[in-house]
Each structure stands twice: as C-alpha cells, then as structure tokens.
Amino acid sequence: MKAYGKSFQKLFILLWLLLSILLCGCWNYREIEDLTIVAGAALDKEGDMYILTFEVIDVAGGPEKNHSSALIKASGLTLFEASRNAISVIGNKLYWSHAKMMIISEDIAKEGLVPVMDWLARDAEIRQTIKIVVSKEKTAREILEITHPTIEVVSLAMDQVFQNKDSVTSVPRVEEWKLFQDLAQPGVSTALPTVYINEENGNKRLFVSGSAIFDKDRLIGYLNDEETKLMMFVKNEITRGLITEKIEHNDIPIKISLEILKSQTEIKPVVKDDEIKFEIDMTVHGNIGEIEGYHFHLDRKGANHLEKHFEELLNKNIAAFIKTIQKEYGVDIFGFADALSARDPKTWKKVEPRWKEVFKNVEVTVNSEVHIEGAAIQKKPIRIRE
Amino acid sequence: MFRYILKILRYTALKSKNSSQDHTSNNGYNEPIPSDLKKSREIIENILHNSSDVSVHEFYFGNNRECKGALLFINSMVDKEEIHKNILQPLMYGTLMFGNDKNLDLSDIDTIKTHYISITDCLKITSLGDLIDKLLAGTVILLVDGSKEALVINTGKRESRNIEEPGTEAVVRGPREGFNENINVSISLIRRKIKSPDLCVEKLKLGEKSKTDVCIVYLKSIANPELIKEIKARLNRIKIDAILESGYIEQFIEDAPYSIFPTVSNSEKPDKIVAKLLDGRAAILVDGTPFVLVVPMVFIETFQSVEDYYSRPYLASIMRIIRFLSYIISTLGPALYVALTVFHQELIPTSLLISIAEGRERVPFPAILEAWLMIFTFDILREAGIRLPKAVGQTIGIVGALVLGQASVEAGLISPIMVIVVSATAIASFAVPAQTDSGTILRYIFLALAGIAGGFGVIMGLLVTLIHLTSLRSFGTPYLWPIAPLNLSALKDVFIRMPLWNMTKHLSAIIWKDADYYRQAPDLKPSPYKNDNSDSKQKE
Amino acid sequence: MNVEKGKICSMQLFFLFAGFVQGSVLLVDFAIGISESQTWMVILIGLGLAIPFVLSYVALAKRFPGMNVVQINDAVYGRFLGKTLSLYYIFFFLMTLSFNIRDVGELYITFLMPDTSFIFLLVAFSATCAYAVSKGLEVLARISHLIALIGIFVPICTTILLIDQMDFSNFLPLFELPFARMLHGIHIMMAIPFCETLVFLMIMASLDKAEKAKKSILSGLLVGTVSLFIVAVRNTAVLGNTQTIWTSPSFQSTRLIDIGTVLTRMDFLIGIAQTFLIFFKCCLFLYASVTAIAQIFNLKTYIPLVLPVAGIEVILAATVFQSKVDHAEISQNAGIIYSAPLMFLIPPLTLLIAKLRNLPNKGGKNDS
Secondary structure, three states: OHHHHHHHHHHHHHHHHHHHHHHOOOOOOOOHHHOEEEEEEEEEEEOOEEEEEEEEEEOOOOOOOOOEEEEEEEEEOOHHHHHHHOHHHHOOOEEOOOOOEEEEOHHHHHHOOHHHHHHHHHOOOOOOOOEEEEEOOOOOHHHHHOOOOOOOOHHHHHHHHHHOHHHOOOOOOOEHHHHHHHHHOOOOOOEEEEEEEEEEOOEEEEEEEEEEEEEOOEEEEEEOHHHHHHHHHHOOOOOOEEEEEEEEEOOEEEEEEEEEEEEEEEEEEEEEOOEEEEEEEEEEEEEEEEEOOOOOOOOHHHHHHHHHHHHHHHHHHHHHHHHHHHHHOOOOOOOHHHHHHHHOHHHHHHHHHHHHHHHHHOEEEEEEEEEEEEEOEOOOOOOOOO | OHHHHHHHHHHHHHHHHHHHHHHHOOOOOOOEOOOOHHHHHHHHHHHOOOOOOEEEEEEEEOOOOOEEEEEEEEHHHOOHHHHHHHHHHHHHHHHHHOOOOOOOOOOOHHHHHHHOOOOOOEEEEOEHHHHHHHHHOOOEEEEEOOOOOEEEEOOOOOOOOOOOOOOOOOOOOOOOOOOOOOHHHHHHHHHHHOOOOOEEEEEEEEOOOOOEEEEEEEEOOOOOHHHHHHHHHHHHHOOOOOOOOHHHHHHHHOOOOOOOOOOOEEEOOHHHHHHHHHOOOEEEEEOOOOOEEEEOOOHHHHHOOHHHHHOOHHHHHHHHHHHHHHHHHHHHHHHHHHHHHHHOHHHOOHHHHHHHHHHHOOOOOOHHHHHHHHHHHHHHHHHHHHHOOHHHHHHHHHHHHHHHHHHHHHOOOOOHHHHHHHHHHHHHHHHOHHHHHHHHHHHHHHHHHHHHHHHHHHHHHHHHHHHHHHHOEEOOEEOOOOOOOOOOHHHHHOOOOOOHHHOOOOOOOOOOOOOOOOOOOOOOOOOOOOOOOHHHHHHO | OOOOOOOEOHHHHHHHHHHHHHOOHHHHHHHHHHHHHHHHHHHHHHHHHHHHHHHHHHHHHHHOOOOOHHHHHHHHHHHHHHHHHHHHHHHHHHHHHHHHHHHHHHHHHHHHOOOOOHHHHHHHHHHHHHHHHHOOHHHHHHHHHHHHHHHHHHHHHHHHHHHHHOOHHHHOOOOOOOHHHHHHHHHHHHHHHHHHHHHHHHHHHHEOOHHHHHHHHHHHHHHHHHHHHHHHHHHHHHHHHHHHHOOOHHHHHHHOOEEOOOEEOOHHHHHHHHHHHHHHHHHHHHHHHHHHHHHHOOOOOOHHHHHHHHHHHHHHHHHOOOOHHHHHHHHHOOHHHHOHHHHHHHHHHHHHHHHHOOHHHHOOOOOO
C-alpha cells in the first residue's frame, strides 16, 4: 500500500507537470497592455445595420501621459457581430469588463430596447452595472465625440456624474440589471436618464440630465429635470438632492433650498369594491441648505412654516405630475402596478389585462411629510447693520 | 519493487559488515589494556598512526620513583596547566615528598584516583577501545605500568565561543543569550532555566567517525513517553559516518522527507527551547552546533515568536496576524498579480487597470516571464547578500534597489507595479523566517500555476497545499493542529495571543494525555488592589 | 472488514455534513428557475420534508455501526440482491459526482475563464480531488470546518455588502406560485442538497461514536440550510423578478456589489467559495464511490481505484451533457427522478427489513 501511495503521488505530480508544460500559456492568457479597454459605447442604427461606436482607452503613451480615448466605429447585423467587426479596425478583441456607459440613440429607443439588450445581458464580460442612457441628439455617436473639460474619456466623465448623483436629484441611475428588473415587472414602464449636448460659448458641453420614459421598452417621451425629480420621489429613488422653492415671507419673495437627507416613499393601493386608489406616503428629512437674504428667521416656528410649505408644494407638484403622465402618456412609470401586485395579487390578476386603461383614470393622493432637521453650519442669518 | 529488494539486500550486506564492530565496541578495539606500559603505548600509537598531536608523557613516581606512569592526551584539547597542577604535581611530588603509606599500592589505579588526583572528573576504564574513544574526546589518560586499567581524567578545557546573542533570532525584549557549539554549555543554559528534577537529559553518541554527542532533553512529567521512545528509535536508526550539524539529524528523523514543509523545528535560543519543553516537546541537542532541534513541530509554531509572550497581548496579537498575512503575501503575491493582470482583468478597478496597462505598455516580456525574472533576481540578491561580508552586502542592496529596480523600470524592461509587487513579496518573506524555504518554493509553484490557469490554478494549488498540510504529521502530531483538526481552546494562541493568565490549559495535542500538568493556577487574572478603606483613607 | 481505517469524531461529522450541504449552493440556482421568489420557502419546506429521510440514513448507520452501505446491503438483502443495490448506489455516486465536476467546469467557462479548455479544467479539478481522497477520509474531515466556515462566511459577507441593493418587496406576493411548480421546486431541494447526503452512509461507518451521529447530522443539516437560505434570500431580494433569466443568480447578484467604487466585483469571492465547496462535495462523492467499489470487490485498500475512477469521472463529466442548457434541463427534470428511489425508498426500506429480521444482532460477527 505504501509503495502504491508513493507511486500515486508521483503520478499526480507528473500529471500536473504534464498539464503545465503542454498547456502553458494558452487560452485566457491576455496581456493587460494588449487589451482594448472599452470605456463606453454608443449605439446607432442605419437601416438594418447596427452601428456601434466604441470609446476605447488609449494606454499607448505610457505612464507619463494622461490617458486619452479613441473612437472606433464598427457595424454589423447584430451587436455581437458589430463588436467582433471592430477587431478588423483595431486589431484586438474589445475588452468590455470595464465599460461604464451604453448610449442608445433615440431611434433605437423608439423601436424598442429589448432587442438590443439581449447581448448586453448575455455576454459574460459585460458587467450588469453598465449604465444605460438615451441620447437626445440625432445620433448617439455625437455624444462621444465632444470633449470634456477635465476628463478626456467621455464615458468616464459621464460615469462621474452618476457617481455623484447623490447630490443631484434629477438623474435616475439606471444600470442594466435595474432596467431588466423594471422590464420584467408586469405593468411597469421604465425611465432612463438622458444625455444631450449644449452649446456654450461655442464649446460643446455634455449634459446628463432629465429622463426618457418608456412604454414597456419603447421610448414615448422625455421628462425635464423637475419632472424627473418628482418621478424619483414617487419611485422612492431619491437618496440625496435638493428642493428649491420660492416662498413669500412677509410679502418678500425668498428662495430656499432644502437639502434632502433621507426620503422614504411608499405606494399603498387602496381597493374598495373594484375601485382602485393609490396613496403615496412620503417622508422627507432635510437640512436647510440656503436661505436667500436675511429676512427669514429660522426658528422652530419658521421651520414648521417651511415644513408645511414644502409639504404642500410636494403634494401639489407630484399630484399634478402624475396627472400629466396619466393624461399625456398613460404609462405606469411609477410602479403602481408593482405595488398593487405585491400587496393585492387578487385584484391585480383581475385588472392586469386592462391595466393601461385603469392606470389612466386611477385616483392618486399624495401625503408628504417634511422634517427639517438642521440648517447646516449657520445658526442665524447674516445681519446687515443699518 | 525490484529496486526495493535491492535496497534491502544492500542494507543487510552493509549491516553484516558493520555488525562485528557494532556490538563489540565503538571502534573495534575490544582488547583489554595490557599491563605492560611499553606495550600498551606501542599499541595506542599504532592505532592512532603516530599522529603528531598525540602526546605521551612518561614519568616516574612513588617513594623511590619505582612506579612508571604515562599520560596520554591530545595536545590541543587539554588544559596543560591543570595537568601539571592536579595530576603530575600530586603524583610525582606528593608520592615522593610525603612518603608513601605502606598500605597503598601505587600501581592500583583506584588508589591513585582516590588519593592523589585532585580532579573530580575521573573514570576508570579497562578496555582499549574506551581508552581510544576518551583520548580522542579530549581527556587525559593515565596509564600505570603493571595495571590493566587506565584512568580517564577530564581536564575540562575546551575551546568554545562565549555565550552570545544569536544572529538568527534577534529580539527586542527577552534574554539575549544563545546556545553555542559546546553541548555542555547548551545543556547548562537549559538547566539554568528549569531547576527541576523533571528535566531529563539522555545522551547518546551518533556517527561512526565523528562520535558526536547528541542529547535528548525533555520534561519527564509532561513529555509523552511514546514520543521519547519514538525519538530514540528514530535516532538509533541513524548509521552514518559523521554528524556535522543538527541538520543531518533532522533529515534522518523527519516525518515527511518529500514535503517542502519542515516537520522538525530548530532554534538557538534557550528561552524558546525551554518554552517548547514546557509544552511537552522534546529537544535534541547536537554537539558542535548551536541549533537545537525540537519535535514535534506544528505549522503555526513558525508564526509564534518568543517575544509574543514577553510583550503585552495586544501588539503581540497584531504581530501574529501580520506574520500570517506576510506569509500569504510572500507565497501568493506574484501569483495573484499575474493571475489578475493576465487572466482576470475584470477584477481590477478601472483606474488601476489603466495605470497597470500604461506601466506595461513598453515592457517587452509577457507578465509571467517578467514575474519569473523579478523573483529570480530577488532570490539571487538575497543569496548573494547573505554570503557576502557585511560591508559588501550593503552594496548589493544598493545595486539591487537602484540597478534592478529603478533602472530596469526606466529602461522599460520591467513595469513599475511589478517592482512594487516583488519588493512587497520580498519584505513579507522576511517576516516569517522559519518558513522561508517553503515560502520560496511555494512562490515559484503558485506563480507557475497562475501562469497556466490563472485564478483556477491558484485555487487548485491552495487546495492541494491545504490537503498536503493537513495530511502531514510530525511525530504523531497533526501538522496543522490546532486549525485542522480543530481545537478551540488551543486557538487562543494561534491567530491572536490571549493574555498569559488566560491560557491555563496545556497544548493538548502534544502533551501526554495522562500528564496532570497545568501551566498555572486557574485564577490568576490580575485585578486592582482591593481595599475597602482606601477611599476613606484618601479623603482623610 | 471495512476499507477505511481512519476514524472521525462527531464534531468532524457535523462540519462534513454542513460543508456537504453548502456544496449545493450553486445548485440552488436550478431551483430558482422554477420556484422564483418563493425559493426560500421551498428550501424550508424541502428541509422539513427531507429530515425524516436523513434521519433514516442515520438510523441505518446506527443500527449497523462500523458498516458502510455496501456491507449493510449485503447483510440485509443477501449477496446477490445486496450487490445489485450497491451497484445502484455506486451508479448514483458516480453520476452525481460527474454532474458536480461538470458544474465547476461550467462555472469557470461561463464566468471566469471563457477561453479555457473545458477538459483541462475538469482534469485539473479531478486530479486535485483525487489527491485529497488518496490522503484519506481523516484529512477531509480535518479540513471540513474550514470549508463549512467558508460556506457560511461568504454568503453572509456578500449579503451584508448587498443590503443596500435589497428590496424586500421582491418577496411579495407570497403563495403565488402554482402548486405543481412548488412541488417540483421542493423535490429538487429535497433531492439535491439534502438527500444527496446519502453518501454519508459510506462515511458514517468511520464514526468513532455512532450514538452521537444524529445530533451532529441534524445540526450540520441546519447550518447548511442556513447558508442556502441566505443565498436564496439574497438573490431574490437583490434581483427580484430578473433572477430567473440568469444562468447563475448568485454570481449575478454579487456582481452588483458596488461600495464606493472600490469594493466591487465581489463575484470572485463567490467563485472561490464555490470552488472550495464543490471541491469538498466532489471529494466526498469520489471517496464514497471508490470505497464502495473497493468494498464490493473486497479490496484491502481503495487507493489504487482513486485515479482510474477520477479519470472515468472526467470523461463522464465531459460527455454526459451536450451543453449547459442540457445540463440545467436534465438536472432540473430527469436527474432527480433516477435518484428518487435511492433517496426516498431504499434506505427506509432497508431499515424496515433490518428491523423485521432483527438483523445486526444475528450477524453480530462483525468487528465491534
């Protein structure tokens, strides 16, 4: 037995040695500098062909130089083919694991997202945290062509915006997996952030702001910043951000910014004899970020006053916004269907086939509650001694 | 199988050749010492081939100088002063000047020993073989004409180093003494720390030619008798011409000769050895080397330093963890770098990926070759640094850092991140000196595995290493104890070190099951001095 | 009598069992496709229903202490029928082993190293398993707690990191799953993680104290289930409806970990953990297979069998399914049918017959 054990060990070592000699350096062995790292891509369509524009990170300069990017254009019948066709342009296989952005042109969004999403989901290399934005420009390619003042790689610059989205309320952050989740939800439509170019002193500048709303996977319209913010309030996606409002105080108009610390929204379906109503309960905790002028005194009373004011404001705006959506688009971008199916699956089963109709006429009440918790580092307004 | 038979045949042949010497005497001279001094002198000189450093001093003593005696010794190994004062003077002058008692027979060795020789370390022998052995061991032999016996007198002089701080195991806090080449000094260092009859020292001689003294030292009440028996059995198996260092013995008694992990530990610090003896281990001291072997050894021992127990537990625990991390870094560092940059780029954060790619842009070698080159160079530097004198050794460091680090990066041969990885590996490998050899080999193995199959290769390598470590045993103790097999109470002293007052129990894997031995009383946790009046006293 | 000479203690049995059940974490993904957001419920019900069967295995091992299932079969059913049944057991062990080896290969091919040769992965993995098995059961038992620790640590870690992304409304509505699918899911759950513990009929023979087996096996089962449960809850809470479309929801959900853009790409943790866990499971299966074969042929040691069986397993694993799609399909549907009688029928039956024939007392010539 012992002798056998020894020869077994030898066999084992031999096996590994054989494997290592015969198979050394095959397969997945990719030198890091040979990778063509894709930072982002823009997707357009011309006729039947998909045109993919990749923004790849250029590392050729060595460590002394700031890394810059290059654009590569390739087309194909499917996205996968287009991505493989890029090899004939750049020579290397594209490396997708670090891709941050997928910009989709308006045309494709209007035709439907699902056909183009399949490859993104299927390919193991592409991360599911890749962010998907809709270009408001004619082609998505244009977005990648502009120059950013500080970051040379446009996709990374756009990614930065999303990283700091905590401070901006008006950009929904939609990553690929989130999009799938929305699409898989029965009755729910989704919204994607939009990106556009703004001319400013002759410089083309990139703007990531607002959102595009979808009926299922088809683009049907855009929301501006303010509307996007309201939508996110309803969808309970607000983490940080601002509400800025003008109020009248002793007949003097004052602008006040409320910095949101925490926001919690709950959509409650209320079903009574086949009639469906929704109640939106919102709790917003915030700090006073800025008060214009010195007239407003922020004491407990003043804060209460402000709270009430902001509550009314939110109630009013959100209710009005939901009305608009119901009237204009008639698609459930808020997730009412989700709330209903989770809380009351029986009723949901009943209304599911005609949900669109139901949604258009459903009654929504908004109850918001605003708590002002502090006033940043300032205790009293700046006084001008007269 | 055939080879095995051959081996056995060869061994039996060897054994039968040696057997005649084996059992009779250590060197084959079993005849008694002849009573004729002249004859015995002739025989001895013959045996020693008239070696020039053997001195034979003949002299006469007794009332009328009627007795003839001879001192035999090896010039360089005895203390001549002592021979003059304590052997020759009393024998020659003493017998002459003060007269001889009629009852005393001066040709009787016993009489000489008890009446004239003023040295305690005397021994009477009768066989020629013993005589040669003792002579070569550095003692003085007194032969008296007409006696068939000889007296072995140890004059106790032996060249040896002072007790110095050992070079390999420097400490900040703790005793600075170290063993030295003289086995008696080494034993005395241990004895001084344990003044208990429990401490057993068993001596044997190994090596046909070298006749090296080897001692097994253990604490009778704590050490498992099975373990001592096993050690003796393994030591007695050794049939070799010479034992020059304890490493010889280590290689003949270890459990897993093919393994890259050592299963016998060594140290040159008495306090460390004593601590291990108190754990129920046994030490093997070898004459001629300050390195003392200790068995059984467990893997975690290499991460424990004596200083851990001298300093307070918090820092000691952190240092333990750092040592474990260092070992992991030193074995896996380059392999993980290669696996990540070559196979799993998706695991590297984007900005880091870009800077690595930029750093490697001009490098002509594939990453795996680059890593091989660098760690190979590092091993060359280390080896060169050890062998060189201190002053030159420093230049090696500078040359290594400047030329191989900076210049090769600037020349675009090596990427800067590779240099960082290899230097981190190198520094980490010094944090666990006892596992340097296994760490170095594992580093190469893992690097090869990472080059073949990336993360998968590394994981498979880890699994095989884990299984191998778990399957090892050192003198019956599982090598990975107390991690595998798990021993929760012993984990107090593995990744962290609990305070001493907390570790009341003994290491149960090593210690003899029946041994009723506790390290300390169970409730030694110190607490502030309690005195009910203290508060009121202060107020007054 | 018995081919294994090593002994394991009840503590080690507990960890072996827990590690073994956790080894099926990857396979929870199969059930997710069927039971969707009710997977957690399916796991709990599956556990409840599987416990009696697992207890029957324990009772069997207790009744015949020191005997493995081949010996028990011989004792209960006689030479011929017993050997036939034992062959069925071996067939089950070998098939399940090949599925599990294939799982590892696919894990790497799909997620980590898509261009690597499949056969290489299988060979390297099986060789490592074979090495471990050749070191004997005691070594496996000694590392079991490390494996079990990984199996509990990684799910908890990833769950904590994903708390931000979790949405517990994904579990709603409850009880919406059609009954047939629920049943299907429960069957998968019972069969794959829980009743595959049938292999312990080969292992419990080496237990030093058979009386304590029940306690350690039940607690092992519990710990294993906790891991599975955490994984299922995490996947559902994070992925919601979409969890059914992914090949491996566990991978998918941990890919979403993104804390400060530094702690990202945690799926490698899942990869490592699952490799370790499946490695352990495969080792136990391989061990069971070779010991059973050695027992049938009355060999003195099973070690010469390890490499050949591992080789056969590689070939089986490489050829048994044509593709991943096949694999998932068959594992979900057919795979659990052929093993059903073995898991749910034969052990209780054996126990019953043994009781009726009052067996171990009669055949008391076995070494105690």
